[in-house]
Amino acid sequence: MLAILWLTAKGYRLLSQRFGGKGGEIDLIVKRGRTVAFVEVKARGALDDALTAITPQKRRLVEARVRQWLAQNPWAMDHYLRADAVFLAPWRRPRHVPGAFELLL
Template sequence: MERHGWQILTRNYHIPDGEIDIVAQKGSTLAFVEVKARAEDTRYAAQDAVTPQKQKKLHRTALAYLAQYPCEYQPRFDLCEVYFTKDRRVLIRYLENAFEEDSGG
């Protein structure tokens, strides 16, 4: 992310009921990033692990972050999928706006 102009504000921000892997800022955007890693040949995509319940938990945790660190940035929820290949390569798929703030129900 840093190579693409993002400033990492915090890693592993947590409250008793949740955690956000990365909080990063670029321009007027504040990204709450969930990182999911999988073997490349796994049956389920990393994205599948971000269930509606997980999204709701991420949203609550993001609200706690914003209460603790108020800012004028536009928040969004991103997903970073990391896949490990059998030949030891790492493939990264980054999804901006992976889900909306209220999509967790």
Template sequence: MPRPTRKHTPSPKRQSAEASGRRGERLAGWWLRLKGWRILARRVRTPAGEVDLVAKKGNLVAFIEVKLRKTAAELDFAIDERRLTRVAAAAEYLMPSYAEAGDDIRVDVILIAPGVRPRHIENAWLP
């Protein structure tokens, strides 16, 4: 006889973090569009990990990790090699779906905090 399954309800703290992450991704998407980028996808999950945004400008496709923090001082510690490795692995998985022949590919990071301009780190992953 099959076991009944219980639906997992995230904790209030996790729900708040999720909402904050989505807000940061929306802000990053708006900011990128103002800079001439086209958003191809949001929150793309792969077996290797998740990419927050996939964006294209000309023949450049960027797989972007977005981090939102409460203060500008926290931005310096928002991204680490482990997270970048996961995004790079997911980007490799996604490249055939979003990049065309001749396109350049890179992994970027956008850091967002209240009161400061978004910080766009281009080519954040250089193995």
């Protein structure tokens, strides 16, 4: 997956992929230093379309999955937790947006 390669090149380590299940999932969970990032990956025909693809409903689903993941991984509670996004479009460089949206835990 291009997003994993992109984040790995930036120094992130993959912790989980497609975490969750029914009702939504977190595409990637990565770690770099003291930061754990929950990453939504959105691919669209145009980069501008990808930028608007994370809806309020999707944010709520991600937050529920983050709580679930943290319950299984309590070690992460003393890390900086962040919601990132990687946007993909054909013939464009991936765009990694740290802190793409606020996590309301």
